[in-house]
Amino acid sequence: MADCAALLGSALGFATMLAKISDSRLLRAAGFGFANLFRALPELLVILIVYFGLPQMLMALSGQRVEIGPFVAGVIALSLIFSAYSSEVFRGAWRGIPKGQVEAAMASGMGPWLILRRIRFPQIVRLSLPSLGNLWLVLLKDTSLVAVIGLQELMRKAQMATSVTKDPFTFYGTAALLYVVISIVSSAGLQAMERRSRRGLAA
Amino acid sequence: MAFFSTLAGMYGEHWRELLSGLWLALALVAASCGLGFLAALPISLGCSSESKWLRWPAQAFSVVFRGSPLYVQVFLVYFGLPAAMLELYGGNVGALRQSMWWPLLSSPFLLVLVAFTLNNAAYMAEDLRGGLQSVPRGLQEAALAQGMGYWLIQRRIVLPLAFRQALPALFNEVIFTFKATAIASTVTLLDLMGVGNRIFSRTYDVTAYIAIAVIYLIVVAIMARLFGQLERHLSRHLPGAS
Numbered sequence: 351m352a353d354c355a356a357l358l359g360s361a362l363g364f365a366t367m368l369a370k371i372s373d374s375r376l377l378r379a380a381g382f383g384f385a386n387l388f389r390a391l392p393e394l395l396v397i398l399i400v401y402f403g404l405p406q407m408l409m410a411l412s413g414q415r416v417e418i419g420p421f422v423a424g425v426i427a428l429s430l431i432f433s434a435y436s437s438e439v440f441r442g443a444w445r446g447i448p449k450g451q452v453e454a455a456m457a458s459g460m461g462p463w464l465i466l467r468r469i470r471f472p473q474i475v476r477l478s479l480p481s482l483g484n485l486w487l488v489l490l491k492d493t494s495l496v497a498v499i500g501l502q503e504l505m506r507k508a509q510m511a512t513s514v515t516k517d518p519f520t521f522y523g524t525a526a527l528l529y530v531v532i533s534i535v536s537s538a539g540l541q542a543m544e545r546r547s548r549r550g551l552a553a
Numbered sequence: 554m555a556f557f558s559t560l561a562g563m564y565g566e567h568w569r570e571l572l573s574g575l576w577l578a579l580a581l582v583a584a585s586c587g588l589g590f591l592a593a594l595p596i597s598l599g600c601s602s603e604s605k606w607l608r609w610p611a612q613a614f615s616v617v618f619r620g621s622p623l624y625v626q627v628f629l630v631y632f633g634l635p636a637a638m639l640e641l642y643g644g645n646v647g648a649l650r651q652s653m654w655w656p657l658l659s660s661p662f663l664l665v666l667v668a669f670t671l672n673n674a675a676y677m678a679e680d681l682r683g684g685l686q687s688v689p690r691g692l693q694e695a696a697l698a699q700g701m702g703y704w705l706i707q708r709r710i711v712l713p714l715a716f717r718q719a720l721p722a723l724f725n726e727v728i729f730t731f732k733a734t735a736i737a738s739t740v741t742l743l744d745l746m747g748v749g750n751r752i753f754s755r756t757y758d759v760t761a762y763i764a765i766a767v768i769y770l771i772v773v774a775i776m777a778r779l780f781g782q783l784e785r786h787l788s789r790h791l792p793g794a795s
Contacts, residue, residue: 519634526617
């Protein structure tokens with residue numbers, strides 16, 4: 351779940367970033383509007399609006415009944431939020447690339463797409479990894495909110511176990527500790543990724 | 554266009570409810586951020602302390618409350634704390650009712666406040682720790698050379714500087730907390746989100762959620778503007794600040 355949302359969200363975030371730095375004022379406004387909107391709304395509210403609102407919207411557009419399951423709704427909602435935050439991270443990384451490199455690439459006869467792919471993208475990934483790692487940890491914790499629309503994830507399982515055993519402290523405590531463990535493991539993984547992305551760079 | 558008239562109708566019909574929900578959310582933000590900040594001060598000092606016995610518990614607290622979702626923490630406190638206390642009193646509800654804990658355990662708002670305060674304390678302590686690290690070591694040594702004691706140095710030199718450095722991050726925490734109040738609705742509190750849920754369950758009209766989304770947007774925009782001005786005001790003497 352968090353994997354899907356992070357992948358989709360990163361792609362969408364990159365596109366939003368491109369919109370934000372584009373020369374067209376319309377695209378820029380759309381990019382900033384989109385990102386600010388989803389950064390300002392509570393995650394829970396976005397999940398509910400996507401879960402209940404999106405099927406209605408699609409129905410109004412297509413005239414057909416559309417069903418969206420809790421998993422898909424959760425992934426869409428969390429991707430939107432992740433992309434809003436990550437677009438801001440990518441924008442910072444884009445600015446962090448020295449202008450001279452792009453000019454040198456242009457002087458070597460590379461086209462804009464080639465420059466994006468060979469010069470900019472690899473460096474943006476390296477520069478934005480630490481912040482993306484933080485966003486990943488936030489996303490991981492947000493997945494618990496999808497329990498509200500009934501998806502059987504960790505939190506929902508804890509709720510079900512509690513309603514049977516009447517022992518809330520143990521089960522919510524266990525759920526909390528599991529999240530802590532996942533967080534610690536992922537931050538260790540993220541640090542390894544950061545080290546790898548910096549290989550070949552003078553310390 | 555029909556959509557906008559429905560939206561306007563939503564505000565016209567339910568403005569009282571929505572306002573009381575907003576009020577509850579803001580009260581929760583103010584109380585939990587204030588208390589959380591007070592708790593964060595000793596924790597951040599503990600995190601950057603030289604003694605292992607102070608550093609260890611402070612760091613453990615910070616890892617646990619930042620590593621698990623606030624949603625789980627709210628459930629843990631809301632359902633778990635009363636159950637655990639009941640266990641402590643040997644399953645005797647009557648005795649628990651007589652105890653000093655009853656006012657806390659019988660109030661959903663206070664229980665949610667406890668969870669939010671613990672969470673805020675952990676995050677704000679981390680912000681403050683960053684601020685503490687930014688205070689130049691030379692300043693503290695100079696103060697020491699002037700004959701100031703540890704607490705005087707903390708109070709006069711380190712904390713004010715750390716505070717100003719951490720301020721933008723702390724303000725972000727306040728905005729995050731406001732967004733997080735939506736979680737309080739999952740344990741029956743009628744905050745803004747809870748009011749939205751109630752209207753939605755009566756009307757099955759998603760416009761209810763859109764209506765509260767607009768309110769969240771406006772409040773967050775106002776907060777961000779206000780905090781930005783405050784930050785500029787507090788750093789007006791620094792070089793390079795306009």
